[in-house]
Amino acid sequence: DIVMTQSPSSLAMSVGQKVTMTCNSSQSLLNTSNQKNFLAWCQQKPGQSPKLLVYFASTRESGVPDRFIGSGSGTDFTLTISSVQAEDLADYFCQQHYSTPFTFGSGTKLEIK
């Protein structure tokens, strides 16, 4: 199985600050046939189900604010929130869909100061 490692496990930021969280995979998620990284980010707000934010490492899902920026390739990935808002309070998970079994990171909990 591909192991997904996220850091930090939690962070607390003030509104307007830039937030960066990372996700590393135990093997490359780059599909060489289409040059796409099979890495997604999802957001889970308190009491809600997860919601897809970013796929192919850097493509925002429709309707996702442009302050959410995914980057990275191979085994190292980053989710950046350029200017965090109060409504971004949530857990953030990375997920690989390169091969089954699909696996998730353990999550980063974002708290707003």
Place this chain on the structure above:
Amino acid sequence: DVQLQESGPGLVKPSQSLSLTCSVTGYSITSGYYWNWIRQFPGNKLEWMGYISYDGTNNYNPSLKNRISITRDTSKNQFFLKLNSVTTEDTATYYCARGWLLSYWGQGTLVTVSA
């Protein structure tokens, strides 16, 4: 709009089987995509359990060994999870979700395994 809704018993006894239904509206489960079951344990760890594809093929997480079965009723646009021989470690919130991108999720249903 695509919507998924889980349903089933909230309490299951150890050694029994867990059975859940995912009802899908707004899209036919035979038109495309993988149709997944995912669970989230207390403490928030997520585990992909398996899927049934639009063409009826299955793919299961080997960690669940031979305990899992995902089937469907195309006439009702529903798919089902059955997990056998449950233990307290199967206590979790169970979600159904569409596609390998998991672009649509149900609201989840908490299943507690307890005597």
